[in-house]
Amino acid sequence: MEARDRGGAPARPLWTIGVDIGSVAVKAVLMRDGEWIDRRVAPTGWNPGEAGDEACAELLRRNALDPEGLGRTVATGYGRNAVKADGRVTEISCHAMGARYLFRDGDERCGVRTILDIGGQDSKAIALDRDGNVVNFLMNDKCAAGTGRFLQNMAMMLGCTLEDFSALPDIEPHAVSSMCTVFAESEVVGLLARGVDKRALSLGLLDSVASRAEGMLRRVGLHEPVAFTGGVSRSRNLVGLLERRLGCAVRVSPDSQFAGALGAALLAQKQARRGRSAPEAR
Amino acid sequence: MHDIDTILETMREAIPAGPVRIKEAVEAGRKVVGCYCAYTPYEVIRAAGAIPAVLCATSEKPIAAAEEHLPRNLCPLIKASYGFALTDTCPYFHFCDLVVGETTCDGKKKMYELLNRLKPTYVMQLPQTVSEDAVEQWRVEIERLARRLEEALGVTITEEALRREIAWRNEERRTMTEFYALSRRNPAPISGRDVHMVNEFFRLSFGDPEALELIRTLTLRLRENYDAGERRVSPDARRIIVTGCPTGKSVEKVFDAIEENGGVIVAFENCGGIKPSYELTDESLPPYEALARKYLGIPCSCMTPNDKRLDLLEGLVGDYAAEGVVDLILQACHTYNVETFQVHERVGVPCITVETDYYQGDVEQLATRMGAFVEMMG
Ligand code: SF4
Numbered sequence: 039m040e041a042r043d044r045g046g047a048p049a050r051p052l053w054t055i056g057v058d059i060g061s062v063a064v065k066a067v068l069m070r071d072g073e074w075i076d077r078r079v080a081p082t083g084w085n086p087g088e089a090g091d092e093a094c095a096e097l098l099r100r101n102a103l104d105p106e107g108l109g110r111t112v113a114t115g116y117g118r119n120a121v122k123a124d125g126r127v128t129e130i131s132c133h134a135m136g137a138r139y140l141f142r143d144g145d146e147r148c149g150v151r152t153i154l155d156i157g158g159q160d161s162k163a164i165a166l167d168r169d170g171n172v173v174n175f176l177m178n179d180k181c182a183a184g185t186g187r188f189l190q191n192m193a194m195m196l197g198c199t200l201e202d203f204s205a206l207p208d209i210e211p212h213a214v215s216s217m218c219t220v221f222a223e224s225e226v227v228g229l230l231a232r233g234v235d236k237r238a239l240s241l242g243l244l245d246s247v248a249s250r251a252e253g254m255l256r257r258v259g260l261h262e263p264v265a266f267t268g269g270v271s272r273s274r275n276l277v278g279l280l281e282r283r284l285g286c287a288v289r290v291s292p293d294s295q296f297a298g299a300l301g302a303a304l305l306a307q308k309q310a311r312r313g314r315s316a317p318e319a320r
Numbered sequence: 321m322h323d324i325d326t327i328l329e330t331m332r333e334a335i336p337a338g339p340v341r342i343k344e345a346v347e348a349g350r351k352v353v354g355c356y357c358a359y360t361p362y363e364v365i366r367a368a369g370a371i372p373a374v375l376c377a378t379s380e381k382p383i384a385a386a387e388e389h390l391p392r393n394l395c396p397l398i399k400a401s402y403g404f405a406l407t408d409t410c411p412y413f414h415f416c417d418l419v420v421g422e423t424t425c426d427g428k429k430k431m432y433e434l435l436n437r438l439k440p441t442y443v444m445q446l447p448q449t450v451s452e453d454a455v456e457q458w459r460v461e462i463e464r465l466a467r468r469l470e471e472a473l474g475v476t477i478t479e480e481a482l483r484r485e486i487a488w489r490n491e492e493r494r495t496m497t498e499f500y501a502l503s504r505r506n507p508a509p510i511s512g513r514d515v516h517m518v519n520e521f522f523r524l525s526f527g528d529p530e531a532l533e534l535i536r537t538l539t540l541r542l543r544e545n546y547d548a549g550e551r552r553v554s555p556d557a558r559r560i561i562v563t564g565c566p567t568g569k570s571v572e573k574v575f576d577a578i579e580e581n582g583g584v585i586v587a588f589e590n591c592g593g594i595k596p597s598y599e600l601t602d603e604s605l606p607p608y609e610a611l612a613r614k615y616l617g618i619p620c621s622c623m624t625p626n627d628k629r630l631d632l633l634e635g636l637v638g639d640y641a642a643e644g645v646v647d648l649i650l651q652a653c654h655t656y657n658v659e660t661f662q663v664h665e666r667v668g669v670p671c672i673t674v675e676t677d678y679y680q681g682d683v684e685q686l687a688t689r690m691g692a693f694v695e696m697m698g
């Protein structure tokens with residue numbers, strides 16, 4: 039979809055950047071006329087602003103773009119106010135936009151109605167209408183129950199890595215009833231002491247995350263197709279357990295980590311096209 | 321066009337002076353009666369010559385101290401109220417002669433039992449439903465309060481004084497209602513943060529006619545300047561009504577999250593805002609009956625059923641052309657939290673429930689939630 043001036047001559051390409059400052063990693067995406075050109079991911083570290091600015095600068099540098107040539111930058115994520123950007127949009131809207139891009143069917147049809155996003159710090163369930171607009175969303179409360187942080191703590195306890203969670207053999211999960219990191223920890227210690235199989239426990243922990251996610255998805259209004267984004271979606275077992283609970287397919291993408299940044303870059307495209315004189319959308 | 325900011329500044333500066341004014345009043349021989357709840361019939365306290373003072377209850381500071389006596393999973397409003405009293409950090413509590421409580425929610429009524437050890441606390445038995453029997457019961461309770469005040473303060477409450485105070489309190493309600501009604505205009509002439517500040521100023525004005533005059537002047541100027549084209553609020557801001565639990569200092573984080581992320585609060589259907597003031601006391605009825613009818617009519621979630629709140633909210637959504645409703649719930653407030661389901665059913669516009677406490681740890685999450693809520697409206 040080549041942008042053209044009214045006269046018919048090819049317009050200058052519209053370059054935008056979307057930058058997603060998460061609690062663990064900064065993700066930046068470079069886009070040209072709605073097409074995904076380049077990506078960059080770096081640890082957030084102690085200075086989210088600097089990490090975000092650096093990621094954007096790197097994208098410009100290696101694509102030989104000068105800042106003047108850049109149409110617009112939109113920031114999202116918890117650190118969105120820390121970076122230099124022309125607009126700031128919450129991760130809810132960006133994830134919705136990014137998921138629509140990742141899971142588009144054909145050219146423009148929206149291939150997703152419900153999105154589950156489990157990141158390091160929080161989890162979200164987002165409901166979209168047929169046109170892909172956000173109509174409802176839920177976020178977990180302050181505690182870490184059901185988030186990447188929860189799984190990370192549990193992996194540490196079991197002496198495995200988060201990645202091990204995705205490569206478990208096909209056995210029945212052993213139920214873990216506590217959702218709270220602290221209580222789950224003592225429960226797991228007790229179960230291990232009683233000789234419960236470690237792998238069955240790992241699966242049980244994943245299933246407790248799946249059950250938490252199921253609750254959120256049903257409350258937000260579950261409609262198919264369902265997509266799962268965020269770092270935790272890399273766990274194949276979790277996807278499987280979730281599908282079993284929901285009784286439907288759950289779409290995942292190897293690029294899910296970039297969903298927020300992609301959405302931000304796409305929104306930047308949209309906003310820039312709407313005209314640079316328009317008031318800043320927040 | 322600058323006088324609006326001057327007036328707002330004057331009000332903002334007057335708020336911290338509240339304790340000094342109470343101290344001076346006490347030194348001049350005035351009596352102070354502490355209160356917590358919108359069901360407290362101010363008119364009776366004023367007719368007894370005393371100042372009804374709302375006690376501190378909206379900061380996280382004294383909560384740790386309160387938790388030495390109270391369970392942790394209790395509403396922060398109750399814990400803070402008790403904590404302020406326990407640590408003697410509420411100047412109004414310090415100076416008051418008597419505290420008036422009501423049997424509203426369970427947590428509050430049990431807390432008053434402990435509070436009574438720190439300061440004489442008179443608890444009014446509030447019916448939990450609205451009926452003719454309940455009105456009669458509440459009338460008796462208000463008369464009982466009057467007798468107790470007469471005894472404690474060594475005064476006589478005359479019918480004339482009651483009628484005078486009913487008229488004055490009505491005047492206060494009318495003034496506030498007129499001020500609130502400004503935000504029916506689109507775009508709103510004033511931000512919700514400023515409205516909330518004016519509420520605070522009003523609360524700490526202790527019936528001072530000059531303070532009320534200042535609020536009238538503010539209303540007038542806002543109207544004039546607006547008609548002359550002044551716009552203090554972006555026309556793009558999404559119009560939000562806040563409903564739910566009582567508001568105050570520590571939950572201003574929610575208002576910031578709304579107004580810094582593309583929204584404007586056009587009405588507060590809470591006890592600090594429209595809820596207690598939108599109906600007047602009927603001045604043609606015998607005073608105690610009139611007060612009983614007025615106060616029992618407050619649509620608080622402690623009442624069952626409480627359809628009146630849903631009617632009020634639905635009406636406000638229309639009158640203020642609201643595009644969204646933020647249902648603010650204090651953690652562990654069962655009554656408002658359970659009513660949430662009905663609120664979502666009734667409002668007819670996008671609605672989001674935010675459960676929070678007085679700690680500031682969730683400000684980032686609130687910004688995301690409120691921002692996304694506003695973005696959702698397109
Ligand atoms: S919400 Fe109900 S209990 Fe709380 S102050 Fe208002 S009237 Fe009283």
Ligand code: SF4
Nearest residue numbers: 395397425565650653
């Ligand atoms: S907010 Fe709820 S729990 Fe707290 S005092 Fe008011 S009614 Fe009771």
